[in-house]
Amino acid sequence: MTGVHPVVARREGGVRGMRDGPPDDGFLVAPGSRGSTDLIHDHLRARILSGQIPAGAELSQAQIAKEYGVSRGPVREALRLLQREGLIEAEINHRARVAELSLDDVEHVYALRVVNEALAIGVSVPRFSAADLDELDRLVAAVGESESRGFGVWEEQHQRFHELLVVHSGERMRRSVAQWAEHTERYRRVYVSDEGGGWTQGAREHAELAQLCRSRDGEGAMRLLARHLSRAALTLVASMDPGHEPALLRAAIRQVTAATQNAR
DSSP states (O other): OOOBOOOOOBOOTTOTTOOSSOOTTSBSSOTTOTTHHHHHHHHHHHHHHHTSSOTTOEEOHHHHHHHHTSOHHHHHHHHHHHHHTTSEEOOTTSOEEEOOOOHHHHHHHHHHHHHHHHHHHHHHGGGOOHHHHHHHHHHHHHHHHHGGGOHHHHHHHHHHHHHHHTTTSOHHHHHHHHHHHHHTHHHHHHHHTOTTTHHHHHHHHHHHHHHHHHTTOHHHHHHHHHHHHHHHHHHHHHHHOTTOOOHHHHHHHHHHHHHHHHTO
8 A cells, every 4th residue: 555645845946836945944835824725735736747746645634734834724725626636536534645647537638638729729820929939949949959858857848838839829728728738747757758759759740830830820730739639648548548448539639620620
């Protein structure tokens, strides 16, 4: 059985979204601070998505509260938010546990990404400025160059590239897309570690996406982005259960294909 994970609440370098340094007492969360729930949620979420807290690890409210220097209330609320996102599982009178990687999760989240990111890039393409297009080209090169520097560096550049693809789709759409993209970080770690072509194929498609954007080919960009995302998902599904039929994911792909054909 997996033991309780020692969640360290003091400052750790490289965690996205955290402040530059700890308070004087060394804790990330100042005792009694009004934003403690959000800070604990963001920190735990980043560590789960990065794999620092592995799938299956148990999380003790009492231990987390002690290490963050807060009461159990903010910790309980932070864990509820993580449970709502599907990142942890919790039962009454039992410790919370980091959710395992699952077929249902990967198919559901990637289906959401395929449909919504295709829509978002289709809206964004006609609105790209010359500066946006130049930045896309720069990020294509940055993503490719970062491959040799490890997943963390690659993921940062990769995330920026995908965020820019949908930058003109509206704030609410961007927030939703960002959340789903972050949720799949755990799965991307598996996909790009596959020597069968996760890095190489993705790099080629990034360059093609940037070119389609520059050519103002919105429908082409929608179809390629849908294929780009679904290839990662289908590769993961096949590695987890070769016999599984990803009906939801295939329906999402068909929806994007139909939408771009009808737009012609």
